[in-house]
Amino acid sequence: xxKKPFLNALTAILYIIVLxxxxxxxxxxxxxxxxxxFIMPVIMISLFTFSAAFMAYLFCLEPIQLYLDGKKxxxxxxxxxxxxxFGALTLGLLLIYLLIExxx
Numbered sequence: 001x002x003k004k005p006f007l008n009a010l011t012a013i014l015y016i017i018v019l020x021x022x023x024x025x026x027x028x029x030x031x032x033x034x035x036x037x038f039i040m041p042v043i044m045i046s047l048f049t050f051s052a053a054f055m056a057y058l059f060c061l062e063p064i065q066l067y068l069d070g071k072k073x074x075x076x077x078x079x080x081x082x083x084x085x086f087g088a089l090t091l092g093l094l095l096i097y098l099l100i101e102x103x104x
Contacts, residue, residue, distance in 0.1 A: 008059065
């Protein structure tokens, strides 16, 4: 973990991109419907749990440590900056998508 909000937000975006890419690759494989109806919910809930833990690590660990060490302003500032940069990167991806869609 580091105190660089841009790197934390970029790591979160890259994690999401890799996750979506992996899901798209897995979608190509045909799984028997009976097996898929059981295993897919298990995989999705497990993935959700892992993602929540990973995002909490990226967004919250260092700010909470700073806050508990008495550096409350730095901790809150790091958290807010990370969330705002993540939001800006997400908005940027949305705008790129909309631009590509409007051109095609």
